[in-house]
Amino acid sequence: MFGIQTRDVAEDFNSWRRTLRNTPTVSMPMNNHNIMYNTGKSLFNVHLMSVKFEDLYGFMVEGNVDDVNVLNEVRERIREQGRVWWALEASKGANWYLQPKISSNEGVISVTSLKLSVLTNTITLRRLIRKGVPPVLRPKIWLSVSGAAKKRSTVPETYYDELIRATEGKTTPATRQIDHDLPRTFPCHPWLNSDKGQASLRRVLVGYSFRDSEVGYCQGLNYVAALLLLVMKTEEDAFWMLAVLLENVLVSDCYTDTLSGCHVEQRVFKDLLAKKCPRIAAHLEAMGFDVSLVATEWFLCLFSKSLPSETTLRVWDILFNEGANVLFRVALAIFKMREDDLLRIQHIGDVIDILQTTTHHLYDPDELLTFAFDKIGSMPTNTITKERKKQETVVLAELDQRTRRLSSLKMDG
Amino acid sequence: MAATAGGNKIRNAKLVLLGDVGAGKSSLVLRFVKGQFVEFQESTIGAAFFSQTLAVNDETVKFEIWDTAGQERYHSLAPMYYRGAAAAIVVYDITNAASFTRAKKWVQELQAQGNSNTIVALAGNKADLLDTRQVSADEAKAYAQENGLFFMETSAKTATNVNDVFYEIAKKLLQGQQVQNPQGGMVLNQRPPERMVRGGGEECCRIL
Numbered sequence: 001m002f003g004i005q006t007r008d009v010a011e012d013f014n015s016w017r018r019t020l021r022n023t024p025t026v027s028m029p030m031n032n033h034n035i036m037y038n039t040g041k042s043l044f045n046v047h048l049m050s051v052k053f054e055d056l057y058g059f060m061v062e063g064n065v066d067d068v069n070v071l072n073e074v075r076e077r078i079r080e081q082g083r084v085w086w087a088l089e090a091s092k093g094a095n096w097y098l099q100p101k102i103s104s105n106e107g108v109i110s111v112t113s114l115k116l117s118v119l120t121n122t123i124t125l126r127r128l129i130r131k132g133v134p135p136v137l138r139p140k141i142w143l144s145v146s147g148a149a150k151k152r153s154t155v156p157e158t159y160y161d162e163l164i165r166a167t168e169g170k171t172t173p174a175t176r177q178i179d180h181d182l183p184r185t186f187p188c189h190p191w192l193n194s195d196k197g198q199a200s201l202r203r204v205l206v207g208y209s210f211r212d213s214e215v216g217y218c219q220g221l222n223y224v225a226a227l228l229l230l231v232m233k234t235e236e237d238a239f240w241m242l243a244v245l246l247e248n249v250l251v252s253d254c255y256t257d258t259l260s261g262c263h264v265e266q267r268v269f270k271d272l273l274a275k276k277c278p279r280i281a282a283h284l285e286a287m288g289f290d291v292s293l294v295a296t297e298w299f300l301c302l303f304s305k306s307l308p309s310e311t312t313l314r315v316w317d318i319l320f321n322e323g324a325n326v327l328f329r330v331a332l333a334i335f336k337m338r339e340d341d342l343l344r345i346q347h348i349g350d351v352i353d354i355l356q357t358t359t360h361h362l363y364d365p366d367e368l369l370t371f372a373f374d375k376i377g378s379m380p381t382n383t384i385t386k387e388r389k390k391q392e393t394v395v396l397a398e399l400d401q402r403t404r405r406l407s408s409l410k411m412d413g
Numbered sequence: 414m415a416a417t418a419g420g421n422k423i424r425n426a427k428l429v430l431l432g433d434v435g436a437g438k439s440s441l442v443l444r445f446v447k448g449q450f451v452e453f454q455e456s457t458i459g460a461a462f463f464s465q466t467l468a469v470n471d472e473t474v475k476f477e478i479w480d481t482a483g484q485e486r487y488h489s490l491a492p493m494y495y496r497g498a499a500a501a502i503v504v505y506d507i508t509n510a511a512s513f514t515r516a517k518k519w520v521q522e523l524q525a526q527g528n529s530n531t532i533v534a535l536a537g538n539k540a541d542l543l544d545t546r547q548v549s550a551d552e553a554k555a556y557a558q559e560n561g562l563f564f565m566e567t568s569a570k571t572a573t574n575v576n577d578v579f580y581e582i583a584k585k586l587l588q589g590q591q592v593q594n595p596q597g598g599m600v601l602n603q604r605p606p607e608r609m610v611r612g613g614g615e616e617c618c619r620i621l
Binding site for chain 2: 177180181183184185186187218219220222223255256257258259260263288290292293294296297300301305347348349352399402405406409
């Protein structure tokens with residue numbers, strides 16, 4: 001059974017959230033048992049020594065000593081960024097960031113100054129969010145800027161509780177798949193690996209599968225919802241973030257039966273790579289390497305399976321405030337930051353190694369986001385929207401053709 | 414692409430794993446590549462890539478392995494992974510009859526859409542769970558024979574037959590003298606006549 005209390009997952013987090021609140025140093029196991037030496041040339045290079053440590057959101061990860069140092073710097077930067085947010089709160093008033101759009105019934109202030117303050121706040125907020133939302137403010141900011149709070153306000157307050165109650169004891173193909181995936185979702189995170197964590201994740205995923213039967217449950221959403229739970233702290237907030245993400249933030253049909261939205265995004269991405277990184281695109285094409293081989297997972301899991309947690313969440317800060325186009329910028333940046341290496345190699349396996357190593361060690365979110373925003377150039381929204389429309393027609397036709405080919409096959413068989 | 418290293422010929426071969434969700438595709442790969450088994454393998458999204466080399470006599474095969482996601486809706490992504498593959502392992506779970514049905518569909522699709530030279534192996538995984546078996550070895554073997562597949566029951570958990578599947582594929586690849594061209598398709602050098610290889614015992618195979 002579950003009550004409000006069990007669904008407020010915040011209490012469970014206390015054991016591992018100390019990393020966020022008190023920002024202690026990373027726990028570095030220093031006994032021989034836990035230290036693994038890399039094989040190969042750099043056997044005695046201490047910087048490449050493999051260590052296990054807890055990252056900012058409680059994931060037990062493996063990296064090298066440099067990663068640990070970078071993570072400590074990132075922690076310090078988060079604290080500094082927090083001070084910037086508190087200072088603004090002091091000057092602009094508490095929760096100024098929650099109402100960037102002024103409602104029409106505030107007749108006291110003149111229209112001109114109203115618009116100006118809205119504009120200033122929107123610009124300030126955008127600049128601030130790109131530099132990172134402090135973890136403690138993420139739930140509030142995300143609910144507001146993504147439109148999740150507004151979405152929730154259109155239904156009765158009991159919506160989530162009733163939805164969950166309605167799903168109790170029901171078995172569907174979606175619930176079967178969810179149950180199968182629960183123990184396979186970030187088992188490297190102690191809370192997600194616990195019964196309580198998995199029960200929370202189950203309710204969010206099952207609840208959503210009943211809200212939208214067309215999506216039901218798609219593998220990949222388990223990782224997205226798990227990370228949302230870790231950030232939002234309560235199941236209900238995580239649920240609404242998942243809802244706004246699938247229904248408003250991302251292009252439609254990313255996770256429905258043929259993943260057509262995902263196919264569309266992949267094609268738009270390939271087109272952008274050819275425009276923004278023409279040398280890489282040409283080189284990979286000559287090797288017979290389809291960038292979707294790696295990028296599909298990036299887009300379906302919104303990088304949560306590839307990038308370290310805080311780096312992923314910095315991307316999500318922007319995703320919820322500015323929309324899905326940031327995913328293209330980030331994906332392009334990952335290729336762009338390794339352009340020289342990628343142009344040198346000749347084997348498909350080496351491309352994957354480079355990209356995986358890069359994403360795995362991207363503990364510094366600013367390194368990635370600087371590339372994404374300063375080195376990629378302009379990417380007008382309407383150009384991307386047009387490209388999406390164009391690709392959608394092609395994708396739907398191809399998927400339809402494929403379905404018909406396969407069903408004729410089954411009839412012959 | 415054929416290269417030489419220390420006199421050894423190295424052949425790159427793209428290999429794809431297909432099969433129902435939870436059949437144990439990732440576990441088979443993990444066992445083969447790292448010699449490990451974990452009870453709860455993270456679910457694969459899209460596909461995961463691994464590489465592993467195998468020496469067969471004086472030749473070396475370097476497998477470029479694509480381990481694909483099993484959920485039905487990921488089906489539409491599969492062609493990207495099996496396109497140009499030298500070999501495919503279609504995996505089912507011997508304790509789950511539905512996964513065997515799904516495996517047959519994959520075989521059918523590979524035969525119709527894939528490269529006709531692709532070597533297809535059928536692997537009945539979780540062979541250690543005999544108490545809950547739903548698919549008999551005879552049934553799977555008969556199906557494999559009918560469709561010209563190479564068949565083995567495997568257990569990623571106990572490591573039974575896992576390396577053997579890959580080893581047999583490597584042997585067949587070398588026997589077929591197939592090399593992968595840089596565009597990802599297959600080039601067949603000195604195409605041998607279609608033949609049955611090592612028809613006896615537990616296995617049967619034909620180059621499709």
